Amino acid sequence: MMSMFRTLNQEGGDHQIHCSRERSRTAWKIIQEYLMPFVEKEKYHISKRCRLHPDNDIYRDQEQHKFHTDINEWQCGFCKKSFYEEKHLDQHFDNRHSNLLNLSESQCIADVCGALHCDHEMNSGSKKSKCNPAAAAKNKHLCESLADSCFPVTEGPAASRLHEFFLHQFCDAHSCTGNRKPFSRGRRKKTNVFYIFVSILLVILLLLYYLYIYLYQRGMKRETQVLKRVSQASRKKKPS
Template sequence: GQVNSNAARNLNQEQGDHQIHCSRERSRIAWKIIQEYLTPFVEKEKYNISRKCRLHPDNDIYRDQEQHKSHIDINEWKCGYCKKTFYEEKNLDQHFDNRHSNLLNLLIADSANLLSANLSLEKNESKCLADICGALHCDHEINSGSKKSKCNPAAAARNKHLCETLADSCFPVSHGPAASRLHEFFLHQFCNAHSCTGSKPFSRGRRPSGTIVSEFVQIAIVLQYAM
């Protein structure tokens, strides 16, 4: 069944120290889904996602750390901060947690001022991409190829509501034609599949189909003139 996305992140405060518990693995999957199934379409529209949108790169607590990973070889991962190497990515992740936790993306913009995101649960909530995994179908991506679990109507309804909230906040239809088109696209790509009718997510694919077609047309034109 669906994993409750809120369980992926918990913020505890003990003796003045703030501990962030946000699933790095699920956040990574959410980021991968955004990059593969949304970003190409947003770029095609030349649309700038607001930082208030939870899909914005600045709202990923692990973004800076993930950008400081280097996969050198099949059994070699390097930390971009201190250049230490590891056999597996999970060991590098643990290293980040132990040695570079101060470099987590914990700052958010509030008007003209930067405030610490761990001042309150509400302010930190948007920094954990794992929290929106339900809306983005992370479990579908993780379990692709395996036997489909029984659909939970209540979970599907919750995830659809979260998904529609993302569409409204990230692509407000009042912000013009591009935002309106992306709003409709987001509903088709992610939200409509949150049902127990058997519909699948990512129905619009990984990239605009016109991109591939136009590339073939350009190649054909070049070949024609070359003959």
């Protein structure tokens, strides 16, 4: 697992950033897949006071300048340098572009990983660990505070609905009793590229089929007209 802090070279000396890039990335993945689709559906704008706002992430600008151009190629959006693995690009950001981190105002989004179930998302294939009641209570309190600050019920019906949604989607699962699982309200529906490709192909084939039928019927009609003309001409030539 990555270290929980990174030492970044700044003009003013070395700064220790006590923030895991990997956990921050996981937190944003969860936010994008399990929260934002519902926020967008409500047409609600999250305030910068909310810790889940994009501007409150130290690594957000760097992550947005990360491009996965091929299976084994990651490119830096700042200097266009390419790398075979994402972790090498992360190291490049730390070594070459650490001056672009907003250390004065931004926060570590990984600090709310407990509330967002980052460990559940990162270790989805591993054996479930034993539940710690104290940790569950702490994470639930953090989760509820996020719901209160990001979706104040006093800001209207949309905020109230999202507040209730957030509690069910994230907070209810912070318990050692029962079998409640996180993200019970679902996630962003991913577009199936293969399905789209097959659908387009079927439409094209259908159009070609109808075009063939049209041309075939048109040809048959012309052939019938020609035969009629030949038949009529032969009748006129017969002696009386």
